[in-house]
Amino acid sequence: MPTGLPPIPGETELDRLVARSRLFGADPTLVLFGGGNTSSKILERDHLGNERWVLRIKGTGSDLRTIEARHFAGLWLDDLQPLRERDTLTDEEMLAYLSRCLVEADAPRPSIETLLHGFLPALHVDHVHADAICALANAPDPIAAVREALGDDIAVAPYVRPGFALAKVVTEFADSRAVVLAHHGLVTWGDTHEESYRLTLELVAKAQDYLEAHGSDIFEVALGSGPAPEQFLAQLRGRLSRERRQVLGVDPSQRAVAGRSDVDVVAAVRSTPDHMLRIGPRTAVIDADGDIDAQVTAYEEDYRAYHDAEAVEGTPMQSALPKVMLVPNVGGIAAGPDAGTARLRLELAAHTHAATAATLDSFGGSSWLTPAQVWEFEYWPLELYKLTFAPPPAELAGTVVLVTGAASGIGRDVAVDLARRGAHLAIADLNAEGLAETLALLPPGRAVAVDGDLTDRVVVDGLVSAAVEAWGGVDAVVFNAGIAATGNLVDVDEAEWRHSLEVNLTSHFTLTKRVWSILEHQGIGASLVYISSKNAFAPGAGFGPYSVAKAGLVQLAKIAALEGGKHGIRANVVNPDAIFAGSKLWSDELRKERADAHGVAISELEAFYAKRSLLGRAVTGPDVAEAVAFLVSDRSRTTTGCVLTVDGGVPAAFPR
Numbered sequence: 241m242p243t244g245l246p247p248i249p250g251e252t253e254l255d256r257l258v259a260r261s262r263l264f265g266a267d268p269t270l271v272l273f274g275g276g277n278t279s280s281k282i283l284e285r286d287h288l289g290n291e292r293w294v295l296r297i298k299g300t301g302s303d304l305r306t307i308e309a310r311h312f313a314g315l316w317l318d319d320l321q322p323l324r325e326r327d328t329l330t331d332e333e334m335l336a337y338l339s340r341c342l343v344e345a346d347a348p349r350p351s352i353e354t355l356l357h358g359f360l361p362a363l364h365v366d367h368v369h370a371d372a373i374c375a376l377a378n379a380p381d382p383i384a385a386v387r388e389a390l391g392d393d394i395a396v397a398p399y400v401r402p403g404f405a406l407a408k409v410v411t412e413f414a415d416s417r418a419v420v421l422a423h424h425g426l427v428t429w430g431d432t433h434e435e436s437y438r439l440t441l442e443l444v445a446k447a448q449d450y451l452e453a454h455g456s457d458i459f460e461v462a463l464g465s466g467p468a469p470e471q472f473l474a475q476l477r478g479r480l481s482r483e484r485r486q487v488l489g490v491d492p493s494q495r496a497v498a499g500r501s502d503v504d505v506v507a508a509v510r511s512t513p514d515h516m517l518r519i520g521p522r523t524a525v526i527d528a529d530g531d532i533d534a535q536v537t538a539y540e541e542d543y544r545a546y547h548d549a550e551a552v553e554g555t556p557m558q559s560a561l562p563k564v565m566l567v568p569n570v571g572g573i574a575a576g577p578d579a580g581t582a583r584l585r586l587e588l589a590a591h592t593h594a595a596t597a598a599t600l601d602s603f604g605g606s607s608w609l610t611p612a613q614v615w616e617f618e619y620w621p622l623e624l625y626k627l628t629f630a631p632p633p634a635e636l637a638g639t640v641v642l643v644t645g646a647a648s649g650i651g652r653d654v655a656v657d658l659a660r661r662g663a664h665l666a667i668a669d670l671n672a673e674g675l676a677e678t679l680a681l682l683p684p685g686r687a688v689a690v691d692g693d694l695t696d697r698v699v700v701d702g703l704v705s706a707a708v709e710a711w712g713g714v715d716a717v718v719f720n721a722g723i724a725a726t727g728n729l730v731d732v733d734e735a736e737w738r739h740s741l742e743v744n745l746t747s748h749f750t751l752t753k754r755v756w757s758i759l760e761h762q763g764i765g766a767s768l769v770y771i772s773s774k775n776a777f778a779p780g781a782g783f784g785p786y787s788v789a790k791a792g793l794v795q796l797a798k799i800a801a802l803e804g805g806k807h808g809i810r811a812n813v814v815n816p817d818a819i820f821a822g823s824k825l826w827s828d829e830l831r832k833e834r835a836d837a838h839g840v841a842i843s844e845l846e847a848f849y850a851k852r853s854l855l856g857r858a859v860t861g862p863d864v865a866e867a868v869a870f871l872v873s874d875r876s877r878t879t880t881g882c883v884l885t886v887d888g889g890v891p892a893a894f895p896r
């Protein structure tokens with residue numbers, strides 16, 4: 241039993257409620273991602289200066305980990321009390337009623353469990369979905385399990401969907417020390433913040449001790465990371481991305497659960513409301529060596545049958561695809577429109593799977609809600625409202641793009657632009673320092689970086705592996721790495737010539753070849769964007785090693801387009817010219833050389849290039865990024881084998 245904990249800090253009662261809530265939020269074995277809620281009844285003054293009791297309760301859509309005072313809604317407690325006399329109240333009536341009890345009109349929508357908190361007489365009430373409590377709450381006989389594990393003074397409320405009805409049920413148990421909600425979680429209360437908080441800790445610890453004494457040892461839930469078979473991931477991601485692209489997260493720490501002989505039973509038992517809401521009726525079990533397409537299709541058919549059987553007529557079906565999978569020998573895998581969502585689902589499932597395994601190990605079986613009850617929860621508008629706080633998906637959500645030469649110039653501009661459009665990135669460059677700077681400009685958790693020389697096949701291999709490991713596959717590659725290489729043919733030595741071809745052409749062939757099998761296994765098409773140059777069509781004297789390689793790159797793209805068409809792989813070229821800002825290509829030496837070649841002063845070189853174009857304006861990195869984004873996205877889905885100029889208009893370099 242936890243003893244000697246310090247008092248919960250804070251100057252006001254509301255401050256202390258915030259501090260108490262964050263203590264819950266900090267412990268993922270108690271609550272996850274917006275789950276659970278807390279409240280305090282506080283004496284406040286109304287607009288006439290009268291002292292009145294106010295229920296301060298967590299607003300829907302906030303998270304206990306990061307909650308602040310403004311995330312709590314205040315409701316006049318004496319306005320809530322008359323509802324206790326009612327026998328029924330629909331969700332709509334409840335929402336309308338609660339909105340009229342608000343102290344501040346612009347408060348967040350109060351938790352759906354507001355009445356449960358309001359009807360209990362205690363000053364402080366806490367509600368969590370703790371793993372160990374959920375393990376008891378899904379035992380074959382939850383009442384017997386709770387009595388044995390937690391004692392006679394802890395009541396068990398039968399499963400009722402949260403809202404008015406559950407509030408009425410829980411009120412009947414107000415004389416007990418706390419209430420376990422069957423198939424749901426725990427409600428504790430107390431006259432002080434400490435009393436309620438510590439009672440939660442005490443009961444969760446007791447539940448854990450009991451489960452451990454009865455053969456379960458799974459309450460070490462910590463996500464891991466590590467490689468999974470590449471071909472399998474690419475196939476799975478492709479199958480899950482036919483409607484819209486998704487990224488995958490892999491958690492090897494769930495290998496033990498995935499390897500259980502009763503994994504199908506674990507996958508079918510949903511032990512918390514959060515799981516039903518965010519993951520659905522069950523986890524899929526996928527055999528990595530089996531037919532991926534057939535296994536996902538079978539899951540979809542099951543889901544469709546469940547929806548057809550249980551849905552209120554006219555309710556549109558959500559995606560039937562599995563969101564979380566258990567894969568023997570691999571672990572847990574989750575899919576989502578972005579890495580954060582996949583990670584959230586993975587973590588939620590890790591807790592649910594662990595709690596379910598504990599139920600099965602400690603009690604030899606489980607009880608569970610009927611499919612009708614699960615559907616009623618999964619499609620409950622009041623809970624789905626929580627999910628509306630997520631921003632709408634960005635244009636390139638779920639899209640994975642490799643960008644080479646990303647440490648500066650065009651590559652950096654392209655990477656930043658693609659990330660802004662929602663893409664997940666694997667960026668590479670020889671310049672580790674510049675690459676780290678670019679990485680720092682990208683949203684955390686949405687990019688991985690590989691530094692190294694792309695003329696080295698090991699580096700190319702590592703870049704593709706890093707993308708597949710991080711996101712499950714690849715949708716596009718921006719072949720941008722390059723170096724300037726100058727000199728008249730008579731002067732260029734052979735080593736310099738070969739080096740230019742290696743960097744500016746052959747490394748792009750190697751990467752094309754390496755990524756190709758991933759793209760084929762995914763089977764959802766892809767976009768290859770080769771950054772060539774105006775020089776490919778309008779070369780300059782003394783610029784041979786560079787111009788020849790860039791011309792070869794255009795041809796490489798055309799061949800990739802020819803060979804990729806039947807797989808939906810598009811290949812296109814962007815031909816920029818004279819981009820100076822942030823470019824490493826334009827060394828002082830090159831500036832001098834080109835200035836001499838054109839007979840202008842070095843200081844006038846940029847203006848010279850800008851003026852010689854038809855549009856007479858300078859070309860920038862973001863201009864190239866715009867063209868790349870178009871070619872990466874489905875907006876260009878019928879374009880392949882094309883050269884798009886971004887050069888201000890240079891007639892000699894018109895594509896032909």
Ligand SMILES: [Zn+2]
Binds near residue numbers: 276368369402425
């Ligand atoms: Zn709950």
